[in-house]
Amino acid sequence: MGAGTGRDGDMVGLLADRQALRDLVETYAHGADRRKPDLVASCFLPDGTLTVHREPGADPASRTGREQIAKALTGLERYIATMHLVANQLATVDGDRAEAETYCTAHHIYDDEAGVRRDRVMAIRYLDTYARTHEGWRIATRTLHCDWVEDRPLTIAS
Numbered sequence: 484m485g486a487g488t489g490r491d492g493d494m495v496g497l498l499a500d501r502q503a504l505r506d507l508v509e510t511y512a513h514g515a516d517r518r519k520p521d522l523v524a525s526c527f528l529p530d531g532t533l534t535v536h537r538e539p540g541a542d543p544a545s546r547t548g549r550e551q552i553a554k555a556l557t558g559l560e561r562y563i564a565t566m567h568l569v570a571n572q573l574a575t576v577d578g579d580r581a582e583a584e585t586y587c588t589a590h591h592i593y594d595d596e597a598g599v600r601r602d603r604v605m606a607i608r609y610l611d612t613y614a615r616t617h618e619g620w621r622i623a624t625r626t627l628h629c630d631w632v633e634d635r636p637l638t639i640a641s
Contacts, residue, residue, distance in 0.1 A: 500576045503620045504613060505569075508585050511622070512567035518560065520553035527552055527622045528614060535627045543626075563600075564592045567607075579615040584608060592637060600637045606630040 507526055514522035527533070533552045534545040546555045559565055567589045574583035591603040610626040 497576055500581065500615075500620070501574050504574050504576075504581055504583055505572055507613070507620050507622065508572065508583075508609065508611075509569055512569050512587065515556060515559060515567055516565050518556075520556035523556050524549035524553040527625070528616070531622050532624045533627070534625070537629055538632070559591075562591045562593050564590075566590045581613040581615075581620070583611050583613070585611065600639070602635055602637045604633045604635070606632075 511523055511526045514520070514526070527549055529549055530547060531549070531552065532545060532547045533555060534543050535555075536543045544555070546552050567587050570586040570588065572583055572585040574581055585608070587607040587609060589605045589607055591605070593601055593603065595601050606629070608628045608630060610628065612623045613620050614623045615621075
């Protein structure tokens with residue numbers, strides 16, 4: 484994973500494709516954090532699939548189609564704020580298809596039952612397949628794996 488061929492088999496095309504994939508993943512993160520479920524859904528093919536493995540060993544939740552994916556994102560509304568920090572991405576491009584593994588650290592801010600502000604930090608890996616469309620690259624399938632979770636009190640600097 485981590486190379487491939489661009490539109491015309493050239494390095495410039497490959498780099499442009501890999502940057503477009505990166506932009507797509509960052510648009511997804513922005514849409515999640517800004518509570519724009521339609522923006523997140525637009526990152527997918529119309530029949531795209533989002534599968535989420537929230538906890539190791541738990542049954543995954545899967546949604547297919549832009550409407551269902553947008554609806555799934557409303558689950559983030561229970562948090563005061565979120566911040567998805569996209570990190571490493573290893574992408575392989577093969578013509579009009581691509582796949583990638585992308586790391587993300589996601590912060591989820593909330594108040595617990597005692598009123599203590601907390602940060603639920605998730606180490607996430609996105610395993611994606613992509614298709615090039617007339618709209619540009621879109622996610623065909625996204626499988627989200629949560630490798631670990633840390634829940635801690637949030638200290639706000641003054």
